[in-house]
Amino acid sequence: MLSLLDTLIDFAYRLIGAVGSFTGPVAAIVLCTIAVRLLLLPLSVRQATAHKARLRLAPQVAKLRERFARDPERLVRETSKLYAAEGTSMFAGLLPGLAQAPFFMVVYRVFVSATIAGHANLLLAQSALGVPLGEHFAAALASGGLFSAPVLVFAGLFALLAVVAWLTWRRMDDTVAPRALRLLPFGTIAAAAVLPLAAGLYLLVSTAWTAAERAVLYPRPA
Structure with missing residues (x-):
């Protein structure tokens, strides 16, 4: 029985193969990669927004670190409050990045696996x-x-x-x-x-x- 990851890899493989039958293998790789990146664009935008918030709050965070250097628990609480006041959190940029990883893994596996779902990867035989x-x-x-x-x-x-x-x-x-x-x-x-x-x-x-x-x-x- 195929695992969820294997099922997704098989789906991506069949999709790229279907696109390639019309465009050729190289164009299929390009188009499918762009399609995945477009799908992930909202996550990238959220990650960039969180990055800008960290830069904006960096001076205030530095002051908190200096003020509560000997009280790590208070430092975490005060820093969290600071980010919450700005409508974000200390980990806002981390989750979008982690969410993108499975998509990259699936597409990457399609292009490196000799076999997919128990069958030869015919994509790699094309030129x-x-x-x-x-x-x-x-x-x-x-x-x-x-x-x-x-x-x-x-x-x-x-x-x-x-x-x-x-x-x-x-x-x-x-x-x-x-x-x-x-x-x-x-x-x-x-x-x-x-x-x-x-x-x-x-x-x-x-x-x-x-x-x-x-x-x-x-x-x-x-």
Whole structure:
């Protein structure tokens, strides 16, 4: 019997396959990824709203921390009251982020699983620019050499991921992410190097959406 997660993965797989029969596999990956991000947009907006509230209240929270440094329980109570007065909470940005995770997991599994619901993942047998969507960079490099067509396709993917990561990195500061986390966007390149091509394309579309979303929802101060 299929679990709920397996059922959702099977549904997503069939949906992408149905779209792909009209548009081709690459366009199906792009369109379905965009559809998922559109579905999750209200959660992203709530997360951004909570982030702005935290920035606005940061000076007052700092004063509370200084005032109640020796009374952690009082600090939590007073901070909660402060956020409640603004119509939000300390955890308002956390829940939307957690709610998005299952959607990303389901779509991601469609593009990395060799079998789905006990059957071969036929999506990975289809091609993009002549390269099977189930191909891995290491296998392409070993079989065709550094300048083979499949390796060049992966190189183009890595280059596009690097551009998106750089654009994301440029907009990040201490108000968006701690300094130690600012290099995380470049991790998509390493991930694409070990994942099937289909998953790399999904990462490209999803991270490009994230970069555009951050530019709109997290504008830099004038």
